[in-house]
Amino acid sequence: MGGAAVTTELVVSPESPEPGEPPRGRKVRPGSGWGGRFVASPYLLLVPAAVALAGVSLYPLFYGVRASFTHYLYGRDFGTNGLTNYRNAWNDEFFRQAMETTAKYVICTVTIETLLGLGLALLVSREIRFSSPIRVGLILPMTIAPVVVGVMWRLIYDSGVGVTDPLFQLFGASPPDVLAHNTSAFIAVVVVDVWEWTPLIFLIVLAGLQSMPQEPLEAARVDGAGRVRLFMDHTLPMLMPVLLVAITLRTIDAIGTFDQIYVLTQGGPGTATRLISIYAYNTAFLFTQYGQAAAMLVMLLIMVMLLMVVAVRLMRRAAR
Amino acid sequence: MPRIGLYLGITLILVVALFPFWWMVDTSLKQPVDIFGGVTLYPHHPTTSNYSRLFDVYHFGAYLENSLIIVAVSVAFSLTIGTLAAYALARFQLRFGLNQSALVVALLVRMIPGILLVIPLYITLARWGLLNTRLGLILIYTGLNTSFVIWMMQSFLAEIPRDIEEAAMVDGDSRLTALWRVVIPLAAPGLAATAIFCVITTYNDFLIALSLTSTTQAQTVPVGVSTLIGKIQIEYGPMAAAGVIGALPIVIFALVVQRHFVRGLTLGAVK
Numbered sequence: 001m002g003g004a005a006v007t008t009e010l011v012v013s014p015e016s017p018e019p020g021e022p023p024r025g026r027k028v029r030p031g032s033g034w035g036g037r038f039v040a041s042p043y044l045l046l047v048p049a050a051v052a053l054a055g056v057s058l059y060p061l062f063y064g065v066r067a068s069f070t071h072y073l074y075g076r077d078f079g080t081n082g083l084t085n086y087r088n089a090w091n092d093e094f095f096r097q098a099m100e101t102t103a104k105y106v107i108c109t110v111t112i113e114t115l116l117g118l119g120l121a122l123l124v125s126r127e128i129r130f131s132s133p134i135r136v137g138l139i140l141p142m143t144i145a146p147v148v149v150g151v152m153w154r155l156i157y158d159s160g161v162g163v164t165d166p167l168f169q170l171f172g173a174s175p176p177d178v179l180a181h182n183t184s185a186f187i188a189v190v191v192v193d194v195w196e197w198t199p200l201i202f203l204i205v206l207a208g209l210q211s212m213p214q215e216p217l218e219a220a221r222v223d224g225a226g227r228v229r230l231f232m233d234h235t236l237p238m239l240m241p242v243l244l245v246a247i248t249l250r251t252i253d254a255i256g257t258f259d260q261i262y263v264l265t266q267g268g269p270g271t272a273t274r275l276i277s278i279y280a281y282n283t284a285f286l287f288t289q290y291g292q293a294a295a296m297l298v299m300l301l302i303m304v305m306l307l308m309v310v311a312v313r314l315m316r317r318a319a320r
Numbered sequence: 321m322p323r324i325g326l327y328l329g330i331t332l333i334l335v336v337a338l339f340p341f342w343w344m345v346d347t348s349l350k351q352p353v354d355i356f357g358g359v360t361l362y363p364h365h366p367t368t369s370n371y372s373r374l375f376d377v378y379h380f381g382a383y384l385e386n387s388l389i390i391v392a393v394s395v396a397f398s399l400t401i402g403t404l405a406a407y408a409l410a411r412f413q414l415r416f417g418l419n420q421s422a423l424v425v426a427l428l429v430r431m432i433p434g435i436l437l438v439i440p441l442y443i444t445l446a447r448w449g450l451l452n453t454r455l456g457l458i459l460i461y462t463g464l465n466t467s468f469v470i471w472m473m474q475s476f477l478a479e480i481p482r483d484i485e486e487a488a489m490v491d492g493d494s495r496l497t498a499l500w501r502v503v504i505p506l507a508a509p510g511l512a513a514t515a516i517f518c519v520i521t522t523y524n525d526f527l528i529a530l531s532l533t534s535t536t537q538a539q540t541v542p543v544g545v546s547t548l549i550g551k552i553q554i555e556y557g558p559m560a561a562a563g564v565i566g567a568l569p570i571v572i573f574a575l576v577v578q579r580h581f582v583r584g585l586t587l588g589a590v591k
Contacts, residue, residue, distance in 0.1 A: 042408035046422065049405035049466050052398070056463030057429040060440035067440060123329050137334045139581050140341065143574035144567040145524035147542040151563035152340040154549070155347050161556045163343065166359045199337065203581075249431070256433025259526040263546055277435040277527075284439045285531060297436050308431050312424055 061301070068294035085295035095296055097271055098279035105186075105275055106254040109193040114247055116194065117201025118239075122231075125209040135206075138199035146196070150263025153192045154179075157264070182272035185265055189273050192260055197250060204246050208239045241318035248311040252304060276300055341567070348560035355556050370557035371565075378558060380565065382536040383544030387523055390454055390540060394461035395518045399511070401462070402469025403477075407499055409470070410477040423474060429467035434527040442531055452534045460528060465518040472517070472584070476510030477503065513580040516573045523570060541566050 071081035089095050124134065141149070157178045159165045165175035178184040217234055225233070258277040261267060267274030267282070276296065284293035347355055348370050349363040374380045409419050441460060442451070450456035480503055488498040504511065526542040533539045539547075545566050548559045574581065 042412040042414065045404040045408035046418075048401040049470060052401055052463040052466045053425065053429050056437065056441070056460055057432060057467075060437045060444065061432075063440035063444060064436065067443065120329075120333060123326065124333075134330060134334065136575065136578055137337050139574055139578055140571060141337055143520060143581070144570050145526065145542045145545075147524075147526045147545050148344075148563045148566045149340075151545060151549075151559055151566075152344045154554075155344055155556065155560055155563075156340060158554075158556075160356050161347065163359055195336070195340070252431055252433065256435050258435055259542070262526070262530075263549055277433070280435055280439075281527075281531070284442070290439055290443065294439055297439065301436050304433060304436065308428055311431065312427060315427070 064294050064301075065298055067290055068298045070291050070294075072288065072290040081291070085291040086299075088292050089295045089299070092292075094271065094274075094279060095276075098274050098276045101186075101271070101274055102255060102276045105190065105193075105257065105273075106251060108190045109197070109254050110247060110250050112190070112194050113198045113201050113250065114243070117198045118205050118243075120198070121202050121205035121209060122235075125206060135203060138202060141196045142199055146259035147263055149192060149196055150260040153188070153195075153260070154264055157188055179265055180269055182269060185269055185272050189261055189264055192264065193254065193257065196260075197253075200250070201243075201246055204242055205239060208242055209235070212238055241314070245311065245314045245318050248307060248314055252307050252311065255300070255304060255307075344560050344563050344567075347556060348564050350557065352557055370561040373555075374558045374561045374565070378544075378548065378562075379536055380544055380562060383539055383541045384565070386454060386536075386538055387540040390457050390461065390538075391519055391522045394458045394465060394522055395515060397458070397462040398465035398469050398518060399515055402466040403473050403504075403511070405466075406470045406473035406477055407503070409474050411482070423471060426467040426470040429464070430471060434525070438528055438531045441528070445532055451532060452538050454538050456532055457529060457538060457540070460532070461522045461525070465522060468518060468521070469514055472514045473507070473510065476507050476514070479510075480506050513577045513584065516577045517580075517584045520570055520573055 068085050069080050069082065071078040071084070155161060156163045159175060159177045159180075164178055168174065168176055176184055178188045212235070217230060220230055220234060256277055257275055258281065261273055261275055261278055262281075265273045267278040280293045280296050280300075283289045283296070342361075346361065346363055349366045349368070350360075351363075351365050351367050351369070354360065354364060405422070408414070409422055413419070414422075445451045445456045448456075450459070484506065485493075485498040485502050488502045489495070493501060523540075524542065525540075526546070529540045529543050530546065533543060536544075541562075545559070545562045548555060548562055577584070
């Protein structure tokens, strides 16, 4: 929970230096005042940003933790109720189910995206001439709103208007109506995520491959190393720092997936695609159980925090 | 011929990546009869009636207007606030290790999944009477974007040599005028890329807008798109048209910043 500690620092510090006192580290030359009469410190420049950041992160997170200990009835605050929300959430079979589904979803999507992105980049890396049109084509899926992604794929999946049913019929299979059955619906939302985010891994690996120094590779090749050897001993270790950053960021994002699912299946059929975000949203906004939803999210937050700390560490290392 | 295999591979990747886009455009230009009339890869009887229905019947103009105002104002605010903070972090040795820790905080705020924030934000806005208002969304997006602006602009500003603004200050500029007259123009490409990223994420956001708004008074484009699905019978034509309109400005912006795109998405880990 290193994040919480540094956050407080950021909020406290703008007030701490006396106005007019020059910042310690760097000398401020006379005549280089902050414009006009008052000589302020760089700390003042941080104040608006600190307020803005605290307002949308620190405050809601604090408030969310507080809400998780609060009894809400029909959306109204009826004081604290200790750990009741947590106990309810923990004993809630659907909560566990949603966590499991989320775990399954995250593992499936991130694994497939990593392997596919890596493989495709290795395939294409030899042909640098094409990298520009490919890049343009591939950034499009991840730029547009996930809601629009959902709409696109509904137009593909839905029977009557879509492409999947006719495609299956073409090969003599019965039309599957993908979003109507548990397993196929889950596969369908995974496919959408893979379509949207494989390009990110692909482009990262491609950039890594193209900026890689060629001499060690050549040397190893001269020494008679095979392709697999070259990849395992040289290419992969070079890509690793950046690849790990991408995987961690992708994992954090995938845990919070909401938009496409909301448009495609709303968590259905049954509970087949009900990720934790969908379930928490429904608990809060459909059933106005703010307290219980907040308790679920606090538990999720702890997991995400751990991942975020890992992400920051990895990014620091990759930057070196 | 391995070469041919390579070209086939590249073509296949692009077809898979782009087909859903074409299919949506295709559907949006089809007559209702043709939408259900089997797979046709281009509209045989093209029509714009889906688009006119979208605006006449489903009031899509209102969503667009809300999005435009909310995005413009919040991005302008966050660029100002964030750049000032980024400048302080890039140029001064601050106490308490602030230079590092503030950046980490900005990064963490950027990474928090929206679902973790949305319930408390809802309760807070409800208390302040800001639910279902543009102002409420503007405030929230300003805060969220500021984290990204600080993170990106700090690295862009750090690349600009100090001597330039110090020369300007010797010539009688104050810190802030030197920042405005000399540094910002030099940082303009980075600033533009950052701005476009903020526009894209703000315009695309769904969860926050969905939870905190309830009528066309403040609902944004993605929420508008989703309302077309909530109906008992899905109107596929207008829905496809809405998707096209929702995607179009973003596609254009994305093409402008494509060189910086991976840098932005990986939060600077890949340059």
